[in-house]
Amino acid sequence: MNTLTAEKLRVGAWHIDSNLGQMTRGTECVRLEPRMLRLLLCLADRAGQVVSAEELLEQVWPGVVVSADSVYQAIASLRRLLGDDPKQASYIVTVPRQGYRMVAEIGTWIAPDAVAPVLNSPKVNRRRLALLIGSSAAILVGAGLWWQNAPASHSSNGSTHAGRYQKSIAVLPFLDLTEYMKQEYFADGMTEELIGRLSKIPGVRVPAPTSSFYFKGKQLPVADIARQLDVNYILDGSVRTSGRTMRISARLVKADNAFVIWTETYDRPVDDLLKVQDDISENVTKALKAAIVH
Incomplete structure (x- = not known):
């Protein structure tokens, strides 16, 4: 699979959307800078293989004169975004004096089909619907009570903010x-x-x-x-x-x-x-x- 042209890609637990320049995992959503996205796709395209720093410089920084330090910093940043631990890598492994290797499973990301709204289904169970509405109302009431009693926070309208921890x-x-x-x-x-x-x-x-x-x-x-x-x-x-x-x-x-x-x-x-x-x-x-x- 040519990941460099793939619009949607799965890298380990992450779903990569090249068009939007972002990756998601559950409720997490991380925006990827163009070069960071390019670096991820280059490694994913050669998954299981060692890619040298020189090759990454040519593909990620074409026409730009940068040092090998840029590759090191970029790999460190990408690992951080992926939540990868270099000491126990599950995404990117460093091969001393050779380069980097993508070890995460690579696949095609197929977005799940949209679920039709419950109210539009002819098989709606009215009792379940009533329970759902009741639960939602209870949640809204609870949220309203929390909001009324929550400590004041600073926002763009000029109110004050005080974090829970003074030294933070x-x-x-x-x-x-x-x-x-x-x-x-x-x-x-x-x-x-x-x-x-x-x-x-x-x-x-x-x-x-x-x-x-x-x-x-x-x-x-x-x-x-x-x-x-x-x-x-x-x-x-x-x-x-x-x-x-x-x-x-x-x-x-x-x-x-x-x-x-x-x-x-x-x-x-x-x-x-x-x-x-x-x-x-x-x-x-x-x-x-x-x-x-x-």
């Missing part, structure tokens, strides 16, 4: 502001590295990468994001380059008033991107630890 922070995907977005996977890796480091601070709660990356590309008020993730702080940032210098900017925003309470800019050479990630994430974590943990 969400790291939003860093923006790639480089020309042609050549460092998108570095920015994603920077985000994931910060989530990992911040989550190790005692007493600080940090939403998982899957939750944070859900908001990638979405234009929402900081307070709305904080309310959905139930946090009191939001950390975001950006990546830019000039020649052989990379500039990483980061800022910390308080959710209840949307004020920036800390910001910093770091300039580093682009010789070793992984070293830059480690260096910046360590510096940012130290600064935020002082700002949040009192």
